[in-house]
Amino acid sequence: MKLTIIQTGEVPVPLRSQFGAYPPMFRRMFDAAGVTFDYETVAVHDGAPFPHPAQLEGIIVTGSAAGVYDNHYAWMEPLRAFIRVAYAAKTPMLGVCFGHQIMADALGGDVRKSEKGWGLGRHVYEVRSRPPFLATEAPALAIACSHQDQVIVPPPEADVFLASDFTPNAGLLYRNGAAISLQPHPEFDDAYTIALAELRRGKVADEVVDGAVASVATPSHSRDMAGYIGSFLRG
Template identity: 30%
Template sequence: MKAPTTDQAPKVLILKTGTTYPEIREQYGDFDAWFVRGLSDQLDLTVVDVTRETPPGQPTDWDGVVITGSPAMVSERAEWSENAAAWTRQAVEAQVPVLGVCYGHQLLAHALGGKVGFHPDGRDTGTKQVTLLDTAQNDPIFQRLPAQFPAQLTHKQSVLELPPGAVLLANSSFEPHQAFRVGDSAWGVQFHPEFTDQIMKAYLEVQTPDLDKEGLDAPQLLAEVTPAPAASKVLTYFSELVTDRLVSA
């Protein structure tokens, strides 16, 4: 990735929407640390925990926005979450590049008029195959990914209906809405590009008692975990898009 030709690094705001399990945090750090690792080190990153404080300034103060996953549920419509949704909607309207991941993907859809709720078939977790649709061929981020690739997933809620005008980019056998774009600056991905395979395994280990209760095969899911480098490229390509837009502005 080329260094920006501007004097200032692109300013990207990471909206942290919760925290991971304590035992995972102790070993691997928290959500924001995983995004900091996956995004370009040429970005000027700021992390704000929106469960504790409001997003700083106006969306146009930032060159890009990333929204993390969360143990919360968008359908609960907590005050902090609704405030973050309203701020995110303003960012999209202002054409500030936005990337929402898992909860962030669902929050983005909700903010723009989509429907979010519990998946009718329950939990989705582990390494799964994501398949691109023909619409991805012209997408600034997804056109650079393989037609099918493994990705790390863990969620109970999903985007049940896309926002009006959204372009569906990818699906999987379990999840019809794995990725979408609104306009030319906002993306939502249900999968976790910030997860390593070690983090995915740690999630499955913590979740094992619940997986057993839900009739899922935890040992099999653990055995099927693989690295997902193509999925992680979403963070690389989003970083490049933010940088290129700042340079060309």
């Protein structure tokens, strides 16, 4: 199965030489979970044309520094249209962070900058429902995050399966049976999670950054989540 990674952003410049780009993070995530895919990357944020989503085997929409309200980006409205066509065609689709938000926005949800501020480091999400792909009895899953924006109201077609007090709509499963999205980043490793948090120091309260860095001492469920997502995408 080939996954087409719709790249919507870049690793911040100060971190790029050490951590590279986002698409390889997804490859490493799935490889570590023992899930094998072929990959192609379409850098729409850099002007690459969108493929036809109904002709693809699977889609990932990546994170981005952009917000869904940043409509000065020429690729933003075409991305919404792409998501709607993919959804109607039931092409397997995963959105992460910005990808989670733009999927919700395109399909009728409400996304805004949260009054709660930055979510950084390892957050714990309650498992609110157990769809068949989520092969765990754990009451909660810990996954890295880095965001200010949130899905405030999910689309009518989406059901919440992961939630926290900070992020009530952290994991959405869509009713077409082929789309899923996550606010946290299972593709982030610990070093990158820490580096992103430290990059916010001076712009975010020190106690938030310190808490984010300390949170990484607790093992995450990112590899487990990668396996669950891989199973879902394979259908």
